């Protein structure tokens with residue numbers, strides 16, 4: 247069997263939230279990501295699908311949510327993406343600690359992992375998230391969005407996801423099939439249940455790490471948990487080759503599904519985590535101009551001619567407006 251082209255890394259992460267306004271306020275204003283797409287859950291058009299990313303919706307930067315106001319709280323556990331980490335410029339974690347204090351964010355103590363500083367926190371639904379300080383290369387593919395956070399501290403796409411798995415071996419083999427390489431092992435921390443963390447790296451720049459923690463910790467999907475993680479398969483040919491490899495490994499990937507801004511294949515990996523393979527195109531700017539991203543409700547394909555009905559069933563939300571940011575703000579440590 248021919249090896250598929252390695253995935254460059256994570257494409258997007260999709261989560262379950264509660265109140266859509268709280269979700270918007272936190273992710274667009276407190277964290278300063280750009281709302282690049284305001285759409286609906288294509289399986290449940292009475293629910294929003296909100297996409298937050300960098301300034302241009304670069305692959306590897308989008309965190310997306312299904313906000314269900316009445317959904318029960320979930321519990322992070324085995325068989326899930328248990329932590330989602332974002333890159334921020336090295337030296338900016340002090341800025342973030344101050345910002346989190348100002349905004350009353352539930353954050354933890356800064357610590358070091360694989361030589362990088364990590365700041366853990368939770369969003370309003372209890373979703374565990376981390377910021378990791380990294381050197382941002384000159385030619386970084388991400389474009390910072392500076393409406394609420396200065397460029398010196400702005401989030402620059404995903405750093406990693408951490409999978410909690412009962413029996414990690416088959417999943418680790420799958421990651422290697424997908425193009426990740428094991429790059430290190432580190433002892434776990436007291437605040438996570440696994441005692442040994444194995445890190446895998448893909449060849450890309452953004453979202454290139456997947457960490458695996460072996461642990462048995464009962465979880466359930468709901469508010470404050472990750473629904474699935476998508477990996478980049480830039481072209482249809484890359485995706486088809488990856489799909490074939492995943493199938494040969496004994497999994498059952500779906501056929502390609504058109505998700506309007508990218509094309510997707512889904513499968514549950516051996517440990518129970520829902521994985522997606524997503525193409526890089528057509529992209530979030532394919533149906534509204536770059537400068538207007540997220541400005542209006544976008545209804546893809548068959549939903550387009552039901553606008554009045556769909557809008558009437560969605561809760562009203564206000565998108566946070568940009569404030570003037572002092573771009574000279576010092577990023578300190």
Ligand code: ZN
Pocket residue numbers: 258260474476522
């Ligand atoms: Zn997805």
